[in-house]
Amino acid sequence: MSVTCLRGETTSLTARIRQWAITKPNDLAFVFLADGENETGHISFGELDDKARRLGGRMMRAGLSGQPVLLPAQNGPGFILGLCGCLYAGAIAVPIPIQVRNRGKERIRSIVRDAGIVAVLGTDPSAALHLTELIPGISSLSIDDLEDEPAFVAACDPQRPAVLQYTSGSTSAPKGVVITHRNLTANIVMLSEAFGVHSGSRVLTWLPLFHDMGLIGNVLPALHCGVPCVVMPPLTFLQKPRRWLEAIDRHRITISGAPNFAYELCVRRRGDGPLDRLDLSGWELALCGAEPVRVSTMQRFVEAFAGAGFREGALYPCYGLAEATVFVSGGRVGQGVKVLTPDAPVARALVSCGRPPLTGPVTIVDPDSCEPVPDGCEGEIWVCGDHVAAGYWNDAAATAATFSATLPQCQGAFLRTGDLGLKWKGELYVTGRRKNLIIHRGINLHPEDIESTIGASHPGFGVIGAAFSIEVHDEEQVVVVYEVPLPMIRDLDMRTMVDNALDSVALEHGVRLFDLLLVRLGAVPRTTSGKVQRDRCRTLYLSGDLARVAHASHHPSLGRYQTAVAHNPVGNEILIR
Structure with a gap:
């Protein structure tokens, strides 16, 4: 039986939660696996609605609507x-990572300044305490002891x-994507x-719930459609990828997904347990997004877990x-991975x-002429519809440049x-990115930030x-080429430099570099105006031309030497040297 979720529907998420609280109050909305294996908590639709309405009341009285x-x-x-609680109070939720350290602290401060935030919800008491200490003037509002709070549900304005959703952009100036109730x-x-x-x-x-794929791509559709959602922390998967597959088996999951790297990691760690104790036959939809989808990874995943009942069409x-x-x-359910046909241009x-x-x-669309291109021709992807966000918070110029494009004979922006x-x-x-963003395991990284970290x-x-x-x-994988002044070469300890760079990048960005090449001044290609040509630098690196002018290009902790020993990638949240 299909869930009633009609095309063009305008029922808000809060109205949907209230609907399930009335029609099936005792049905499970969420199950939590804090250690990735054992059930450590759950909440029904009725309990969630009751607590959220009371929290909404508390927030309203605190002036947070x-x-x-x-x-x-x-x-x-x-x-x-x-x-x-935010949705019920008519407040604007601003999800952020719970672990904030080093450069992340300045990112949070930048978000607070940009959004004009005055309060943090105590969804995790220690995190809320840390944030109030980090940001003077911000207050914390507890989500506990709600029994005596009067309930409140704000009227839902679709345009508000x-x-x-703050993008994984430059840590000095993150941009807040304004997602309205209609969006x-x-x-x-x-x-x-x-x-x-x-x-x-x-x-x-x-997936982390501050990330749009984890929150909006998984949790909210389940909540909107009134079906249960099982939630486990990211670190539990990264420590032991089989936990994901075992939870899918144990809880009879039909829909779950992740970026490409997660499927690759499962394949490489498939020896962590026997296939005959795993049943993936009920997994109907294994979505893959947030980073480029690799045909070879998908094929290897199917081959590795077909014995556990996983179907290629999922x-x-x-x-x-x-x-x-x-x-x-997205594709058609049951179709599986479809590759561009040989007759394509x-x-x-x-x-x-x-x-x-x-x-x-x-x-x-041709990104320069802004004219649509014929089928089979590459261009920039332009999107229209009610799901397109309202713009960037407090950034009219960036909003106009990104959200206001028009085409002849087409209505709307x-x-x-x-x-x-x-x-x-x-x-x-999808063929690539016009931007310079690096996407590593589903996380957007600005090259300028990594370069700055190494330089410091x-x-x-x-x-x-x-x-x-x-x-x-x-x-x-992430590669960095960095210039070193020639007069300093003889006095430098190259291993210490690389050690410091690896530690700093891992700590501040959660990434282990695949390679760090130290080159003479002038070796990094630039434009006539002095801008770094990263694409040209990539070409020179892959051709081996940069290695011939490198002062140091080998270090046992670099990813390319680790990869040569064993394919054992590490998650973005883990620092490994």
């Missing part, structure tokens, strides 16, 4: 309650902001239809971005991201995604560096 509120995002019941409802309906959610669906996620590549709330396009093994829904049309792709026989294929890690580094990504064993 219509105000942005920090929401430390741990994958547990506190965050779910805090989010629903529901969530500020949220429109995208959740798109997701529910695309995923084929039905009354027997069960969702599981270990794989579901999709494409989206925060500026479109989260979801833009582009001879590349590109993975189809399906047909964009009628409610969210996609056009491929388009979102310029900055991503490149093509359409062939009605299906969308040791006085021997010059002022020019170039960070970029390369593909290694079907996974994107």
Whole structure:
């Protein structure tokens, strides 16, 4: 039986939660696995609605209706309650990582300044205390002891902001994507239809809930459609990937997904337990997004877990971005991975991201002339529809540049995604990124931030560096080329420099570098105006030309030497040297 989730539906998420609280108050809404294995808590629709209404009342009386509120995002019941409390109070939820350290502290301060935040919800008491100490003047509001609080549900204005989703952009100036209640409802309906959610669906996620794929791509469709969602912390998966698969088996999960790296990690760690004790036959939809989908990874995953009942047709590549709330396009349920056909003009093994829904049309446009291109030709992906966000918070110039594109014979404004792709026989294929962003394991990294971190890690580094990504064993890895002044070479301890750089990048960005090449001044290519040419630098690196002018290019802790020993990638939250 299908869940009632109709095309063009305008029922808000808060109205949906109230509906389930009335019609099935004792049904489980969420199950929590704090250690990734054992059930450590759960909450029913009735209990969630009751507590959220009381928290909404507390927030309303604290003057937080219509105000942005920090929401430390741990994958547990506190965050779910805090989010629903924000929605009920008419406040604007601003999810942030729960662990804030080093450069992340300045990022949080920047978010607080940009959004004008005055309060943090105590979804995790220690995190809330840390934030109040970090940011003078910000207050903390507890989510506990709600029994005596009068309930409150604000009227839902579809045009008002529901969530500020701060992008994984430059740490000095993160941009808040304004997701209205209309955007949220429109995208959740798109997701529910695309995923084929039905009354027997069960969702599981270990993705961080401050990330749009974890929150909007997994948790909220389950909540909107009234089906249970199992939540486990990201670290539990990264420590032992088999926990994800075991939880899918044990809780009879039908919908779950992750970026490409997670499937690759499961394949590489498949020896952690016997296949005959794993049953993945009930997994109907294994979505894959947030970073490029690798055909070879998907094939290896199918081969590795077919013996556990996993079906190739369950794989579901999709494409989206925060500026479109989260979801833009996905394949057909049961179709599996579809690769660009040989008769296409582009001879590349590109993975189809399906047909964009009628409610969210996609056009491929020449990014320079701003004219649509024919089928099979590469261009920038432009998106239109009610799911496209309202813009960037307090940034009219960036909003106009990104959200206000127009096309002849087309009504409404388009979102310029900055991503490149093509359409062939009605299906969308993503070919790359027009921006300089590095996407490593689903996390966006600005090359300038990594370069800055390395430059500050040791006085021997010059002022020019170039960070970029390369593909290694079907996974994107991060490489940095950095100039070192020639007069200092003899006096420098190269190993200490690389040690410092590795430590700093891992600590501040959660990434282990695949390679760090130290080169003479002038070796990093630049434009005539002095801008670093990262694409050119990548080309020179891959050709071996940069290695010939390198002062030091080998270090046992660099990823390329680790990879040569064993393919054992590490999660973004873990520092390993």
